[in-house]
Amino acid sequence: MNLADYYNKPRADIAFSYAPGKVILVGEHAVVYGSQAIAMPIDSGIRIAVLSHASSKGPVIRGVGSFFMGEISLSSDSSGPTILKEVLNYLIVAFGSKIKNLLFIVDGNLPPGSGLGSSGSFSVALVKGIYRYFSRPLDKMFEEYVLELEKIFHGSPSGIDHTVIMGEKSIGFKKEGGGCVSWPIALKKPIKLLVGVAGPHLGTKNAVANLLERKKRHGIAYQNIFNGLDSVAKEMEESLSKGYLAGVGELMNIAQGYLNALSVSTPQIEKLCSIARDRGALGAKLTGAGGGGAVIALLDGNESELLNSFKAAGYQSFITEVVG
Numbered sequence: 001m002n003l004a005d006y007y008n009k010p011r012a013d014i015a016f017s018y019a020p021g022k023v024i025l026v027g028e029h030a031v032v033y034g035s036q037a038i039a040m041p042i043d044s045g046i047r048i049a050v051l052s053h054a055s056s057k058g059p060v061i062r063g064v065g066s067f068f069m070g071e072i073s074l075s076s077d078s079s080g081p082t083i084l085k086e087v088l089n090y091l092i093v094a095f096g097s098k099i100k101n102l103l104f105i106v107d108g109n110l111p112p113g114s115g116l117g118s119s120g121s122f123s124v125a126l127v128k129g130i131y132r133y134f135s136r137p138l139d140k141m142f143e144e145y146v147l148e149l150e151k152i153f154h155g156s157p158s159g160i161d162h163t164v165i166m167g168e169k170s171i172g173f174k175k176e177g178g179g180c181v182s183w184p185i186a187l188k189k190p191i192k193l194l195v196g197v198a199g200p201h202l203g204t205k206n207a208v209a210n211l212l213e214r215k216k217r218h219g220i221a222y223q224n225i226f227n228g229l230d231s232v233a234k235e236m237e238e239s240l241s242k243g244y245l246a247g248v249g250e251l252m253n254i255a256q257g258y259l260n261a262l263s264v265s266t267p268q269i270e271k272l273c274s275i276a277r278d279r280g281a282l283g284a285k286l287t288g289a290g291g292g293g294a295v296i297a298l299l300d301g302n303e304s305e306l307l308n309s310f311k312a313a314g315y316q317s318f319i320t321e322v323v324g
């Protein structure tokens with residue numbers, strides 16, 4: 001069937017979609033320069049309802065949860081992150097005037113801008129919701145639309161976020177020959193993580209750009225760190241598939257040392273990592289772009305004590321499980 005025909009068919013009154021958030025267990029930043037990384041979907045995510053509305057404002061994104069609270073449209077009286085106007089403009093380019101009467105209600109329990117994949121989760125759920133609303137079957141354009149949205153948030157992303165979020169499975173990931181490769185990692189044991197939000201981060205785009213500037217000054221040192229992170233990722237993949245979680249935790253600690261050397265850690269991140277390690281977590285590190293954002297600690301029992309210790313230190317914290 002011609003694509004235009006889908007948009008002319010009778011459609012659902014309302015469509016719902018969901019996409020999970022994610023954690024990067026090893027390889028953030030290094031992945032941009034060709035090292036292996038490991039990413040996993042988690043049991044927190046973003047949910048979107050798509051429905052039509054009679055408004056002269058054009059398409060509207062209404063945030064009713066932790067992603068954002070407020071209403072964004074292309075009219076001047078919006079409240080909320082202005083980057084979402086770029087998202088609306090892109091949707092009109094991609095899907096045409098048919099989306100002009102749509103309202104997107106966005107809810108979910110992912111803290112935004114914390115390296116837990118909120119923008120990737122939002123992008124995947126948004127495109128999935130539009131497809132469902134128009135009863136359009138998933139096709140090869142789906143990923144392209146998601147990637148274009150991710151570029152609005154991230155500049156030139158490695159692709160790891162949307163790949164793990166779309167696939168909803170734990171993956172190894174590597175950029176290769178102008179593209180990227182990903183492969184499934186079968187987890188022998190369930191992974192439970194304590195998440196602590198160490199403060200707002202500067203945005204992935206800025207973190208990646210600032211690191212590039214530092215790398216220009218210290219190219220060999222940075223390359224050696226990326227090579228080190230690549231070996232940590234390979235060893236971690238093996239530990240995960242054997243269910244050797246103590247080893248995974250130790251490798252997370254090593255990865256955090258490298259991330260600190262790359263100057264993407266902060267005193268708050270280091271503090272949360274040391275609280276977690278002192279209280280018996282198997283390992284702890286930042287996840288995502290750093291410079292703030294979330295710390296993840298690998299749990300091995302002792303959950304409520306660890307959760308309380310993060311909360312007592314004054315950080316927004318919760319326990320999450322890997323779901324694929």
Ligand code: PMV
Nearest residue numbers: 028029115157158204288289
């Ligand atoms: O968007 P974040 O905060 O999860 O960071 C993504 C990981 C980076 O390696 C820093 C960037 C990228 O595109 O891979």
